Amino acid sequence: MAERTGVDFSRLPEGCISNVLSLTSPPEVCRFAMVSQVFFSAAASDTVWERFIPSDIDEILLxxxxxxEFSSKRELYFRLCNPILINDGKMSFFLEKSSGKKCYMLSARQLSITWTCTPRYWRWISVDNTRFEEVAELLNVCWLEIRGKLNTRQLSQHTRYAVYLVFNLSKASYGLGHPPQETSVKLGAHVSSHxxxxxxPLKTEYSAYGYDYEVVSREDGWMEIELGEFDTECGDDGEVEMKLMEIKGGHWKRCLIVQGIEIRPRK
Structure with missing residues (x-):
């Protein structure tokens, strides 16, 4: 670009370069930082990274x-790209690394799970490789229902979000492939269901229902399945409701381990 225009951008004031970089994206800032020492210095400026950090971050950190702990806005940004526990450890918060969009996971303790985890049907356990102190383990139920909700004021505006149930299955799991489950994500009049x-399921268990989404393995050792999606708008303070429940009850099932429900921008 400098050759075509005859402009040496590295001779611009560092503050001017920082202001321009703040109008790009985190990945682009990291690429520009490799252009020259001047760009490297400008790319580390609080002016740049403050643009990518949510305006309500102080309230979230409380x-x-x-x-x-952090010594610069850049350091804070990348610290928040890894989940932090909030709300007495019942939720986690993190930023999508490529955009700075806000993401949350509601722990199993923050969800409504079939009769509020009655000891006869569910129990609370501690496992390795989880964000939360406890997860919910299904002992034996004939009706499965998991619900969660979150106010969209906590999310980034003008963003399409997807919702995922994060879970695992033990070797003794049974009854979770058939009959199928129905999911729904509702915000105002909009409903996304699958x-x-x-x-x-085994081939002999397939039915006419079919299914829309398959289980995906996560890098953290857990599994996830999409429940639906929704869009946030400027100033929207509605409550998004998320649900997974059986289409037809009466079938016993066991050994489902629920970590929580994660809400993150759709890629």
Whole structure:
């Protein structure tokens, strides 16, 4: 670009370069930082990274379980790209690394799970490789229903979000492939619903229902399945409701381990 226009951008004031970089995106800033020492310095400026950090970050950090230490806005941004626990450890918050969009996971303790996890049917356990102190383990039920909700004021505006149930299955899991489950994500008049299965059924168990989404393995060792999607608008303070429930009850099932429901921007 400098050759075509005859402009040496590295001779611009560092503050001017920082202002321009703040109008790009985090990945682009990191690429520009490799152009020259001047760009490297400008790319580290608080002016740049403050643009990518949510305006309500101070309020969010007040809800953090552990104090978040940082020496610059750039350091804070990348610290928040890894989940932090908030709300007494019942939720986690993080930023999507490529955009700075806000993401949340509601822990199992924050959800409504079939009769509020009655000990006869569910139990609370501690496992490795989870964000939360406890997860919910299904012992034995004939009706499965998991619900969650979140006010969209906590999310980024003008963003399409997808909702995922994060779970695992133990070796003794049973009854989670058939019959299928129905999911729904509701915000105002908008409803996104699907038919899904938490476990791939045997060929003899397939029915006319079919299913829309399959289970996906996550890098953290858990699994997830999409429940639906929704869009946020400027100033929208509605409550998004998320649900997974059986289409037809009366079938016993066991050994489902629920970590929570994650809400993150659709890619």
């Amino acid at each position: 809800r953090a379980v552990d104090r978040i 038919i899904t299965r938490l476990k791939t």
